[in-house]
Amino acid sequence: MSAAGLPQPRPAGSFADAVARARAAGELLVQPRMGFPTVEQMGAGLRAVHDARARTVGTITLDSYTRVGDHGSARRALQAGEDLNGFPIVAHGGQVTRRMIDDAGTGGFAVQVRHGSPLPLGIVQALVDAGLDATEGGPVSYCLPYSRTPLTEAVDAWARSCELLAEQVPGAHLESFGGCMLGQLCPPSLLVALSVLEGLFFRRHGLHSISLSYAQQTSFPQDVAALAALRRLSGEYLEGADWHVVLYTYMGVFPRSVPGALALLRDSARLAAVTGTERLIVKTPAEAHRIPTVEDNVRALEEAAAAARDAAFTEADLPDDGEADDLYREARDLIEATLELNGDVGRALTAAFARGHLDVPYCLHADNAQRTRSHIDRRGRLQWTSAGRMPVRAAADRGTGAVGAEELLGMLSHVQNTFDRAALEPSAQSSPALRAGHA
């Protein structure tokens, strides 16, 4: 029996349908992070992802000008033939994008737009015009790590955007990016809580097909515990919705070597497979260096799909006794401490950040209280160093002032170093994940 949401009588969109079919087949759905400036490059990329030897859905990742609403700069760059770090969907327009997808000849291939915009109304309108039915983000996860926009403005804009999507696209799918917050050094309980809270926000604003995210962190067993907590809480809070869990391959500083990067990618695929996670968004060996090419992406998708097929679970992958329950309780306390502040989940989120009941470590955004800090412990797990005013206990409260530049860089590079070293050591027998988790 699947632990995910009950089957829905509502019409499923193409994205939700692709997830349902993968689930029925017992296969992991894999997806790239892929975006290029021109219609030719982007269309060829979608085609290649469709044709990859893996069960895939497509992605259109948007460029940074479009994300911050500077469509003029996107247009000028296109005209001058300059590089952009993604596809400027608003500058190209919904109709051009629709034609690009038609011309790619991929039939009803499910494609998601990934952006990173606190004020996404124009982007949502463009993707609706292009005939697409899936996107991602959230009022917190696309505001704090992506902008200097006040949180209240992002909450309002996201409410209107969710409603637009729900009204205009029956069966539309929306994924919370709450499981990523700054990509690294955010302890799992807060990632899980934010994903569920954004899922509640999406439901409140009319969406029925939802995914909850979690990004691979520094310890395999801790990630297993976090994914279990996320699944359990989603079941409790999102009853009646069609939901699934999406895992992101590590979102922080990536290994520089190709073997190190591939080992980390394979580990994330194995994590997805052994936890029954429905979908995985991959990273490529280009991650530490530059924007990945189409070939980089296809290779990563195929590598991940193969690793998921062969995945095995060992004793060393298991969380400690009670670890998953503790993580579940900590995340639930964060959710409850937020929800009790206001009957409206958007207002509750704003209030929780204003009071520091939610507080993302190292996040510079003006609406983040900046009273929390985190560290990687001796066994590789991410822990709270100081919990500020959040309703969680820090192992040893050291305040927020203790970390220097070297120490910060060391923590940010922990995963990179672990995997690069293991890949370069010819004697490396055990997987880097075991080293990372049980050093």
Place this chain on the structure above:
Amino acid sequence: MSAAPAVIAPEPLPSTTGRRRVLVSSVSSDSHTWNLVFLQLLLEELGHTVTNIGACVPDDLLIAECRRHRPDMVVISSVNGHGYLDGRRLIARLRAEPDLAGIPVVIGGKLGTRGAEGGSHASELVEAGFDAVFEDSAGIGEFRRYLAAPQTPALHHDTPPVPVP
């Protein structure tokens, strides 16, 4: 592939022990902040006073903050791949303001989308008006040497250090 990882040796930098005011900023389209947090800590450890104005800084805000803080040096960081586009535009804006035309401004990070294979953007950006360009992680070692070098503007001029508050 990109340049080798920077080796950060804790070199003594006696000539930069005086407190100077440094403004650390991203560019308009770039939301990455770990780079900014890291640079702030690094500069503070070298004895400078840092104002970190964060991510996605529009040109007008950067100009206003330069006027408000009157920093001895502006350190721009971008890693999203738009750094050479945003940097070129913002330095032209800054240099067009008569009162800011002479302010020392450096830029660093991952400035294009193609990594080391994309070639260097350094000469183009220096021509556009930056005092120095530091590309990716190899840039940190160069940056430390730059800060320590006697000819580096601003960090060695004759104004007295800002008193410790």
